[in-house]
Amino acid sequence: MKVDETKCVGCGRCVSYCTMGAIGFTKDLYGRVCADVNQDECVDCGVCYRAEICTGKALYEPLPVWPRSVRGTFSNPLIEHKETRVPGRGTEEMKTNDVTGRFKYGEAGMAIEMGRPSTGAFFRDIEKVAMAIASLGEIHFEPKNPITTLMVDRNSGRMNPELMNEKVLSAIIEMTVPLERVQEIIGVVKRVTKEISTVCSFDLTCKVHPGDKTPAFDLARGAGVAPTSNGKTNVGLGKPFFVEEAMR
């Protein structure tokens, strides 16, 4: 997002509508106070623009150019990723699991939402976490996730080097693993997140097993991480387009 200094009246109404706290003030050539967007910190989410609060209609979104264009695609939910055709940062994950059968018995969905909440993440931090997880070996990052499509090597988790200085509101590193690996992943995330300059939120998905059990959640507790009491429940009203396998 940018500010047209010839139109800005310096009212500051946009400041409260910046998700990254990236709007400050400067003086133009004539000494008039006007808003100034820190371009390194701005993630092009478009919230300030859509709020229609700019008195002088001075806010504008320049045409996105690679690699800066990733900021908008990850941060503005109105922009649809061409890989997933889902607006936002991730995939359908568990939301359509009753139809797709993506997560099966004996598996867990795990996702690390880099930059969430409220801080945003640079790709250098995203890469650091992805590479730490990949170093465990035999990690299959979700192919439909836009972060996976930006990896130059899916085995190592290395991202496109052109992206390292780009910042997004959040981006999701997503994978499906056998239940036996849940604690191993938690361990590596625990370790690597001590080395990053931002925060991340950690998601854990489990198909409801016979007996109304969610074994992945128990494994997280066993690793010393308590799942929150709230979460998402797919209530199974979708018509399955797969053969529901028997519990092994």
Place this chain on the structure above:
Amino acid sequence: MSHTLHRRGTPESLKNDYVLFAMSAKGINEVDSSAKLQRFLQIVNRFGPVNLGDMRTGNRYITPSGEIIEKTRDTSIVHGVFDNRESLIKALKALKDEDLGISVIVSGLLGDVRECCQEAGVKRHTCETSLGIWGKTERLPEEEILRFTTMCGHGQVPFNLIKKMITDVKERKLTVREAAEEMAKPCQCGVFNPKRAEAMLEEVLCLWGIRVA
């Protein structure tokens, strides 16, 4: 895209906060699903949601409900928010009877939602939980601010907006309700719960000081 996960708060403050939403699966049951998604919204709207939305069209506080319902597309993700379990159960029962065949998801306290599912006669298929926030947590805003901002999982509700709304209410520029509805506007999908925001505002007003000129 876990846009309704990671809502922060005590179990007490997360009670009576239910997001009910639906989507079709890309490349599987997507074609011609817009009518089903539209029907979903019509059903949800019958039971008095406190918010309604489709990411593409917007939420009830920036777009009329009728327009949100009318403009559903095959790729829509459609949402309704309830502030009481009775309405959620009724909506779930109605959706079960309607048998739309598309995926329906509920966000809320997992144990409570399990009971609601049982009462509505539907069976949990898959669950997702949060393992919390990791990393440089010292960079986060105050916990009482996060309880508001995390109601929009796409991070579209700025923490500075919450602080401004608190200040505006304390300075009597806005009522609690007006402030809560202003907070709900940037959350395009309509998953922000303005009623919960009102209740949390009432609490936080006693804790936050403002500078008096």
